[in-house]
Amino acid sequence: MKNKLMHLSNETMNVGFVKKVEALSGSSVRRCFQCGKCSAGCPMSAFMEHPPNRIVRLLQLGQGQRVLAGRSIWYCASCETCTTRCPNKVDLAGIMDALRKLSWDADGPSKESYVQLANRLFIENIRTYGRQYELRLGAAFNMKSGQFLKDLMLGPKLISKGKLKMFHSKNKNIGEIEAIFKRIEEMRKKGEAL
Amino acid sequence: MTPGKKRLNYSYYPGCSLHASGREYDISTRALFKALNVGLKEVPDWFCCGATPAHNVDELLSLSLCAKNLSLAEQVEGDLAVACAACFSRLKTTQHHLKEDEEKRKQVETAIAGPAALDKPVKHILEILAREFGLSKLEESVKKPLLGLKVASYYGCLLTRPPEVPELDDCEDPSIMEDILRALGAEPVKWSHRMECCGANFTLSRPGVVLKLSNAILESARLAGADCIMVACPLCHGNLDIRQKEIKDAYGAPDSTLFGNIFGSELQQGAPKDQRDLPVFYITQLAALAMGVPSGNLGFESVITDPKPLLREKQLL
Numbered sequence: 001m002k003n004k005l006m007h008l009s010n011e012t013m014n015v016g017f018v019k020k021v022e023a024l025s026g027s028s029v030r031r032c033f034q035c036g037k038c039s040a041g042c043p044m045s046a047f048m049e050h051p052p053n054r055i056v057r058l059l060q061l062g063q064g065q066r067v068l069a070g071r072s073i074w075y076c077a078s079c080e081t082c083t084t085r086c087p088n089k090v091d092l093a094g095i096m097d098a099l100r101k102l103s104w105d106a107d108g109p110s111k112e113s114y115v116q117l118a119n120r121l122f123i124e125n126i127r128t129y130g131r132q133y134e135l136r137l138g139a140a141f142n143m144k145s146g147q148f149l150k151d152l153m154l155g156p157k158l159i160s161k162g163k164l165k166m167f168h169s170k171n172k173n174i175g176e177i178e179a180i181f182k183r184i185e186e187m188r189k190k191g192e193a194l
Numbered sequence: 195m196t197p198g199k200k201r202l203n204y205s206y207y208p209g210c211s212l213h214a215s216g217r218e219y220d221i222s223t224r225a226l227f228k229a230l231n232v233g234l235k236e237v238p239d240w241f242c243c244g245a246t247p248a249h250n251v252d253e254l255l256s257l258s259l260c261a262k263n264l265s266l267a268e269q270v271e272g273d274l275a276v277a278c279a280a281c282f283s284r285l286k287t288t289q290h291h292l293k294e295d296e297e298k299r300k301q302v303e304t305a306i307a308g309p310a311a312l313d314k315p316v317k318h319i320l321e322i323l324a325r326e327f328g329l330s331k332l333e334e335s336v337k338k339p340l341l342g343l344k345v346a347s348y349y350g351c352l353l354t355r356p357p358e359v360p361e362l363d364d365c366e367d368p369s370i371m372e373d374i375l376r377a378l379g380a381e382p383v384k385w386s387h388r389m390e391c392c393g394a395n396f397t398l399s400r401p402g403v404v405l406k407l408s409n410a411i412l413e414s415a416r417l418a419g420a421d422c423i424m425v426a427c428p429l430c431h432g433n434l435d436i437r438q439k440e441i442k443d444a445y446g447a448p449d450s451t452l453f454g455n456i457f458g459s460e461l462q463q464g465a466p467k468d469q470r471d472l473p474v475f476y477i478t479q480l481a482a483l484a485m486g487v488p489s490g491n492l493g494f495e496s497v498i499t500d501p502k503p504l505l506r507e508k509q510l511l
Contacts, residue, residue: 024253026295043391043407075403078246079351079391084365093356097249104251118399122247126259129241132210143397151401154436161496163215163436173239180258185303193254193301 004061010124013062017102023194024098027091032056038082038092048072052082052092059095064102074101074112082162114145127181130147135164203233204317205270207263207426209281210242215436216278216428217492219476222320223277225491226482230327230335234275237267243284248397257298258305260288265311273315275322275480279427283352283360285316290359305426314404318353320477321362332377337486339379345480346385346420346472347371348411350392350430362429369422371477377456378484384416387411390511392433401437403440408433409445412472422473424480435474438499473501483510 006012038053050058050072057065067073072144073096080094100101104112121140125132142150158164171177187193203306204227212220240263249256264285267274276282289312292299303310323332328395349368357365364473366389371383390411393404415423425431446469479492489511494501 025502042391044403047403071393075400077391077394077396077403078250081351081391083356087449097251097253099252101253105508115396116398118395119247119251122245123252123255126242126244126248130239132214134210134214137398148363157498158215158436161498163496165214166410169213171239171241176262177259179307180262182306183254183307184252184254184258186303187254187304192304 008061011098014064015062016070017064018062019058020194021064021095021098021101024101025091025094027089027094029056029059029089029090029093032060032086032090033088035084038090039088041081041085043079043081044075044077047075052076052096054098056090056095060102068103068106071112073103073162094173117141117144127177129168129175131167131176135159135166136168138164146156152186156182199271201231201380203272204235204275205272205314206234206275207240207243207267207281207285208236209240209276209278210279211247211428211432215432216476218496218503219277219428219431219478221477221491221493222478222482222487225487226478226485227495228485229482230332231243231483232322232327233283233424234274235270235272236272237263237274240266243281245280245284249287254298254301254305256284257288257291257302260285260305261292261302261310262448264288265306265308265312267314268311271302273317275317275319277319277426279318279350279352280429282316282318283355286359286361289316312443317442318362318404318426320353320370320374323477323481324374327372329377332374332481334471336378338447338510340375340480340484340508340510343380343510344383344419344421345375345380345414345475346383346418346423347375347388347497348415348423348430348434349389350383350425351389351394353426355357371426374477374481375424378481380480380484383415383418383420385414385420387414392430394429394433397429397437402496404433404437405444407443408437409441412438412441415472416468416470420472421508422501423473424477426477431474431476434472436498438471438474442506462468471499473497473499475501 018172024091034053039045039053042052045051055067076096078093080093118141121137142148207221244256244259293309293312299310343467354360354363354365354368363370375382393405393407480491
């Protein structure tokens with residue numbers, strides 16, 4: 001997909017997708033004139049196949065599928081360097097968030113599975129405990145990603161230093177968090193929120 | 195304290211890390227505020243702010259979690275003091291977004307089933323120390339100046355970015371940490387990587403990324419002659435301190451294998467690589483130390499890269 005020749009026509013340009021990205025991020029992609037400052041400062045661009053400025057260019061050309069097919073959006077660290085430095089006030093970090101949300105919703109094959117898994121477990125923890133339970137986060141990640149030995153030496157060290165709690169502390173008002181999750185799901189079902 | 199001036203009082207949102215992997219940040223923050231006679235009261239039953247993973251895939255969820263926390267904070271008097279850079283950034287961003295975007299605010303209010311409280315000022319403890327308590331008063335309160343300690347102050351990403359949100363300091367050339375260090379009697383070094391990303395929460399999913407980025411930060415600090423690094427974010431601390439040995443294993447020693455000899459010969463002809471341990475301190479640990487708080491109350495036992503040899507060498511223990 002990524003190296004295929006690009007033919008631009010009404011059929012191959014998905015303008016609806018770009019509009020969704022703009023609505024979600026509250027930022028225009030048309031303002032970008034490709035100065036490349038975002039990619040020059042991006043600490044993660046070495047890990048990406050499309051650096052940030054090319055992501056915006058692909059969106060300008062209606063190539064949402066190409067963007068979602070790659071791993072770039074899952075290698076953005078949300079450090080906001082791009083947004084900070086953009087001379088045309090394109091909120092690159094916001095656009096990356098929007099793209100990840102659309103990819104997450106689509107549940108397609110394009111996701112960088114480890115990053116996705118970590119995000120999913122993190123959010124699950126909030127829903128279950130109200131706060132992060134780091135021991136569970138690490139252990140569940142290793143189990144589910146099949147990397148049983150990852151950071152194996154780190155765990156006992158952190159526990160002995162008091163940095164990993166053996167047991168979680170659940171919030172007293174945990175029901176309120178569940179209610180927030182439920183209400184957001186309902187709003188989305190009714191089409192009241194993106 | 196000047197007579198007639200009210201004692202400073204803050205509500206306090208510690209965040210998840212400060213109750214777990216960053217516990218020494220919490221301990222030292224409380225110790226420092228006590229030593230400065232500034233009130234700090236924890237918001238009861240606060241929730242996780244969602245940090246990076248929540249806004250990465252679900253902005254509405256992230257905004258709602260933060261809005262909920264802001265309304266919980268209303269129960270406690272005083273501006274909201276936040277120590278974690280990520281929590282600070284998320285809470286501030288939520289206030290900023292919801293004030294500007296009425297439609298989002300309505301959605302969030304539906305999600306949390308109540309009005310979004312957006313008026314309580316959210317302040318990072320750096321701001322509180324340097325601006326509200328004041329640098330001159332901080333300098334006066336120092337009992338044990340950190341003389342001869344060369345510190346690389348590491349800002350990371352979220353303390354100052356994006357420019358319109360945190361309002362903490364200049365987003366490309368901040369100086370607030372260096373100012374505080376000078377007030378404490380320490381010597382801030384000039385270095386290149388103070389605002390580069392450490393890899394943040396990739397520490398769970400892609401540790402290789404963290405090793406690469408954090409290695410560059412540690413290298414730059416060593417090159418500038420720093421004895422240690424000072425941070426104000428539990429994730430930066432985790433990446434630079436907890437993974438320091440791994441980083442050394444991965445990047446430190448010159449490669450003496452056959453391939454290393456062939457391809458790395460250029461590197462090896464230079465001076466041997468500097469592999470000093472660089473202890474990583476939280477701002478509050480150094481400040482409290484300077485205020486004369488006993489080192490046993492600052493959580494030094496929880497740090498992986500042992501700071502004690504350095505502190506002993508500088509006669510600060």
